Amino acid sequence: MIKTKIIALIFRSIALVIAVTGFLDMLGIFNGELRLGTLMFYTMQSNILAIVLFTLLTIRTAIGLRNGKTGSAGYYARFEMICVNNVMLTFLVYWVLLAPTIFTMVGEYSIWTFDNLAVHAFTPLLCLLDYIMFTQPRHLKYRDIYCICIFPLAYMAASSIAGLLGYVYFISAADGLPVRFPYYFYDFDRIGIMSLAYISAMVIFFILAGHAFYYVDRRLRKT
Numbered sequence: 001m002i003k004t005k006i007i008a009l010i011f012r013s014i015a016l017v018i019a020v021t022g023f024l025d026m027l028g029i030f031n032g033e034l035r036l037g038t039l040m041f042y043t044m045q046s047n048i049l050a051i052v053l054f055t056l057l058t059i060r061t062a063i064g065l066r067n068g069k070t071g072s073a074g075y076y077a078r079f080e081m082i083c084v085n086n087v088m089l090t091f092l093v094y095w096v097l098l099a100p101t102i103f104t105m106v107g108e109y110s111i112w113t114f115d116n117l118a119v120h121a122f123t124p125l126l127c128l129l130d131y132i133m134f135t136q137p138r139h140l141k142y143r144d145i146y147c148i149c150i151f152p153l154a155y156m157a158a159s160s161i162a163g164l165l166g167y168v169y170f171i172s173a174a175d176g177l178p179v180r181f182p183y184y185f186y187d188f189d190r191i192g193i194m195s196l197a198y199i200s201a202m203v204i205f206f207i208l209a210g211h212a213f214y215y216v217d218r219r220l221r222k223t
Contacts, residue, residue: 001072001075001133001134001135001136001137002070002073002133002134003070003071003073004069004070004072004073005064005065005068005069005070005073006065006069007073007075008057008061008073009058009061009065011059011064011129011130011134012054012057012058012130015054015126015127015211016051016054016058016132017053018118018122018123019050019051019054019122019128021050021114021124022114022115022117022118022119022122022123023044023048023051023118023119024048025057025114025115025118026033026038026043026044026047026115026116026118027039027044032182038201040159040162040167040169040182041169041182042089042093042152042155042159042182042183043086043090043094043115043119043120044119045155046086046087046090046124046151047087047090047119047123048125049083049086049087049151050083050087050123052083052124052182053076053079053080053083053127054126054127054130055074056075056079057075057076057080057130057148058203059076060072060075060076063091067100070208072134073134073135073138074134074139074167075119075133077135077136077139077140078140078141078144078147079138080127080131080135080145081131081135081140081144081213082144082148082151083127083146083216084128084130084131084213085109085126085148085206085210085213086148086152087123087124087127087149088124088128088209089125089152089202089206090119091120091121091124091125093183093185094120094121094123095120095121097185098183099111101169109187112139121124125142132191137217137218138215138217140213140214140217140218142187142214142223144206144214145207145211145213145214147192147208147210148206148207148210149203149206149207152206153203155163156186156199159181159182160181160186160188163181163182164179165177166180168180169181169182184196185199186199205216
């Protein structure tokens with residue numbers, strides 16, 4: 001754990017700039033567009049969570065400098081743990097489930113653009129690094145493990161309801177039909193009951209990840 005507030009402030013300020021820039025770029029702001037439809041995807045919503053986290057941490061770290069340049073810069077440990085897990089879901093789902101299918105696609109879409117890398121890799125990894133480097137150990141409570149599930153499950157429910165009510169996320173390039181669910185692994189129209197298996201697996205993964213964070217926080221991390 002790093003106990004230098006100046007380093008924490010510099011890191012968090014840079015991370016906040018990267019997170020905000022990547023988010024706005026994905027929205028199309030820098031190209032004179034406003035792709036509001038992207039806000040319906042978990043990637044963008046989890047990045048909003050990361051931006052909120054880095055904003056709070058940057059402000060709190062700057063305020064903490066009044067009490068000296070050294071000392072702990074770990075703030076909001078429980079909230080940060082939840083945010084880290086939620087935004088790391090974006091990282092894992094994209095690079096494990098989605099990116100391999102994109103490599104086989106023919107077209108102009110590229111995963112190596114700044115906006116794509118920012119929201120799917122840079123921001124999630126910066127959140128994880130911040131937690132590892134600056135968050136004080138032994139602040140987590142056991143119930144926080146299950147709080148991890150609230151945001152992604154709420155998203156799945158809300159996005160599914162939107163689709164069932166007629167919202168179209170995009171038009172399938174394969175068959176030209178409207179897609180009512182944002183991600184194929186819970187697209188009830190296309191994979192049916194298998195979507196429940198994917199959702200159950202993700203819930204189990206989240207709970208296991210939460211237990212791992214809790215164990216490391218309690219047993220392995222040093223103050």
